Amino acid sequence: MMEEKLVEVSDQEIRIDFALNCKCRVNVTLNSLTPTAPVAFKVQTSSPQKFLVNPPTGLIPPLSTTTFQIILKPQSHLPPTFPRSPSDRFLIKTALATDDEFLNSWFNSVPHSTRPTTDLKLKVAFVGPFLLHHAAGLGDIDAVRSIIKRQRSLVADLSTRDAESLYRAATQSRRNPDEMVSLLVEAGLKVDDARAAGLLDDGRWVSKGWTELHVAVAFDRTDEVERIVMGKKEIGSLDCRDKEGRTPLHLAASRGHLGCAKVLVGAGANVDARSIDGRTPLFRAAANGHRQMVEMLMEMLANPNIAENDLGRSAIDVARDRGHNEIVRILEQGESVLHAARRGELKLLESLLDKGASMNFCDQHGLTAIHMAAIKGHKDAVMTLVEFGADLECQDAEGHTPLHLAVEGGCFETVEVLINRGANVNAKSKKGATPLYISRMMQYEDMSRFLIDKGAVSSVSSASTSSL
Numbered sequence: 288m289m290e291e292k293l294v295e296v297s298d299q300e301i302r303i304d305f306a307l308n309c310k311c312r313v314n315v316t317l318n319s320l321t322p323t324a325p326v327a328f329k330v331q332t333s334s335p336q337k338f339l340v341n342p343p344t345g346l347i348p349p350l351s352t353t354t355f356q357i358i359l360k361p362q363s364h365l366p367p368t369f370p371r372s373p374s375d376r377f378l379i380k381t382a383l384a385t386d387d388e389f390l391n392s393w394f395n396s397v398p399h400s401t402r403p404t405t406d407l408k409l410k411v412a413f414v415g416p417f418l419l420h421h422a423a424g425l426g427d428i429d430a431v432r433s434i435i436k437r438q439r440s441l442v443a444d445l446s447t448r449d450a451e452s453l454y455r456a457a458t459q460s461r462r463n464p465d466e467m468v469s470l471l472v473e474a475g476l477k478v479d480d481a482r483a484a485g486l487l488d489d490g491r492w493v494s495k496g497w498t499e500l501h502v503a504v505a506f507d508r509t510d511e512v513e514r515i516v517m518g519k520k521e522i523g524s525l526d527c528r529d530k531e532g533r534t535p536l537h538l539a540a541s542r543g544h545l546g547c548a549k550v551l552v553g554a555g556a557n558v559d560a561r562s563i564d565g566r567t568p569l570f571r572a573a574a575n576g577h578r579q580m581v582e583m584l585m586e587m588l589a590n591p592n593i594a595e596n597d598l599g600r601s602a603i604d605v606a607r608d609r610g611h612n613e614i615v616r617i618l619e620q621g622e623s624v625l626h627a628a629r630r631g632e633l634k635l636l637e638s639l640l641d642k643g644a645s646m647n648f649c650d651q652h653g654l655t656a657i658h659m660a661a662i663k664g665h666k667d668a669v670m671t672l673v674e675f676g677a678d679l680e681c682q683d684a685e686g687h688t689p690l691h692l693a694v695e696g697g698c699f700e701t702v703e704v705l706i707n708r709g710a711n712v713n714a715k716s717k718k719g720a721t722p723l724y725i726s727r728m729m730q731y732e733d734m735s736r737f738l739i740d741k742g743a744v745s746s747v748s749s750a751s752t753s754s755l
Contacts (some may be wrong), residue, residue: 293326293381293405294319294347297610302437303359304415305366311359315409317379319347327384330355332374337362340377346384347718365421366413370433375411380404400452414438416445420453425595426462428470435474439575443542445474450477469495470483475542504535524554525633532563540568540584543577548584558589565596573602573618575613581618585645588681591618592651603648628656628672640675644688653684661689661705664698669705679710686717694722694738697731702738712743 304549305311319326326347326409339358347353356376366372380406397749414434419441433469435442445453454476457467465513468476469492492502494685503511512535519525520684526534536556539548548568552558569589572580585591591602606614624644627636636656640646649655660668669689673679680688690710693701702722705711713721723743726735739745 289552291405292320293383294328294379294407296379296407296409298409300410300412300437301357302370302412302414303357304417305359305362305369305413306415306417307365308361308363313357313622314354315357316352316354317347318352319350321383321659322349325349325384327382328353328379331378331380333378334371334374336360337375338377342638364499365418369418369422369430370437371416372411372413377409377411379407379409381407413438414441416441416449416453420449420456423453423467423471424456425477426460426464426467428463431467431470435470440475440543442471443477445477447477454478477507496528498523498527498529498535500527500535501529501533501538504538504544504547504551506543507542507544507547509544509550509636512547512550516550519554525551525554526560528562532561534560534562534568536560536568537562537566537571540572540577540580541575543572543575543580543581545577545579548580552583552587558584558587559593561593563596565594567602568681569593569594570600570605571736573606573611573614574609576606576609576614578611578617581614582645585617585621586647588647588649588653588655590649590651590653591621592649617645620650622642624656625650625654626661628665628668629659629663631660631663631668633665633667633671636671640671646672646675646677647681649683653682655681655683657681658683658687658692659664661698661701662692662696664693664696664701666698666701669693669701673704673708679705680714682716685716687720688714690714690722691716691720691725694725694731694734697728697729697734698736699737702734706741710737712741734750 288394295318301313301315303311317328327344328347329344332338332340337360339360341356341358343355345353345355414437419431419434422434438667442453453471454468457471458464460467473495497505500512500515503515516525526536528534534556535560536548536551537560538544539551558569567589569581569584569591570593572584596599600608602620603615605620620639621644622641624636624639624646625648627639646656656675657669657672657679658681660672679690680686688710690702690705690712691714693705712723715721721743722737723738723745726738
């Protein structure tokens with residue numbers, strides 16, 4: 288019979304930023320899963336000569352959290368293996384704490400056979416800039432790739448000085464210098480303008496299927512991106528794909544290159560493009576913790592509900608899995624705005640908008656809050672959204688504006704509010720349907736006369752009823 292878990296740990300692997308001759312520290316968070324009794328915990332290590340734990344024991348109140356710190360004593364030698372260190376492990380023993388006698392005996396390591404305990408086993412990995420630099424200098428592709436996988440923003444977050452040092456180590460390596468530089472650049476390595484200018488024309492990117500636009504984005508060269516975009520005659524060419532199906536916007540979103548992303552989106556790049564693994568730019572931004580990128584893509588109506596192919600996770604799922612709580616909050620607020628608008632819950636809607644929640648969060652059909660309020664006939668919610676700056680001409684996946692849906696919903700007052708606030712009375716869906724066309728299809732005679740009085744063109748092109 289499987290033991291019931293009493294606590295949940297923040298990560299199954301303890302990742303320590305290693306540096307020679309320094310104390311290295313990492314915090315571990317335990318979450319109690321029991322609603323009634325406190326949980327006692329005790330932390331043990333396979334390598335007490337290397338590690339300290341503070342505190343090594345403790346008590347977690349019901350459904351609460353606590354944090355303990357693991358301290359690696361100063362080491363004069365590199366780990367024999369890294370990132371994973373198979374010889375180093377931690378064991379967290381937990382038990383329900385219901386009486387003082389048990390606690391005293393348990394904390395003092397006196398056997399207490401009548402009380403069941405559950406164990407959590409944690410692995411250890413040594414990561415960080417020091418080991419990354421060392422591995423790059425050795426040309427150890429596998430170690431560098433493994434460190435980057437564990438610390439996805441490590442390379443992009445390096446200071447200019449550290450980035451230059453890492454670049455030199457990679458290029459001077461006797462093994463795999465070209466592959467190493469390629470790997471680091473793809474992970475977000477920033478180099479000075481002179482080196483970047485030379486690397487833009489480097490043939491090594493051809494093997495990845497990168498175009499000049501991909502390369503400019505990878506190096507965060509907003510000026511180059513602008514120059515290339517200005518020369519593109521077709522919007523579709525902005526969504527050129529590499530061998531993994533990634534567009535330049537995917538790369539910008541993954542790395543947090545906000546300036547490049549804004550240029551691409553402003554020029555018409557597809558914010559919902561999917562790479563071969565099914566991931567969108569928003570998914571990649573959420574996965575890597577780039578809050579400003581997530582906010583920008585949300586404002587441009589990126590669909591947060593598109594799931595990746597493998598695990599079926601959406602943007603909010605991967606943000607939650609990786610502990611990007613601020614991004615989770617942003618996405619949850621967007622969902623709440625959508626639900627409040629659909630239900631016409633005005634006070635909740637105003638409260639969320641006052642806190643800065645996005646109005647442009649959309650569901651799987653591309654419907655935003657103002658679409659929802661419009662089709663449900665929530666006039667006051669529509670007015671509130673307009674006052675907060677909602678786009679009257681935003682379109683769902685079928686090209687319908689809020690006015691299209693307000694007409695379909697049959698709420699005369701909501702239609703009047705939208706038109707009086709400037710909604711385009713002759714807007715067309717992707718299949719050519721105008722608000723007047725929908726009104727006539729629904730046999731709303733008074734609505735149709737009102738639309739014509741407001742400038743709707745009565746002679747509409749034929750549009751199939753499936754466009755509603």
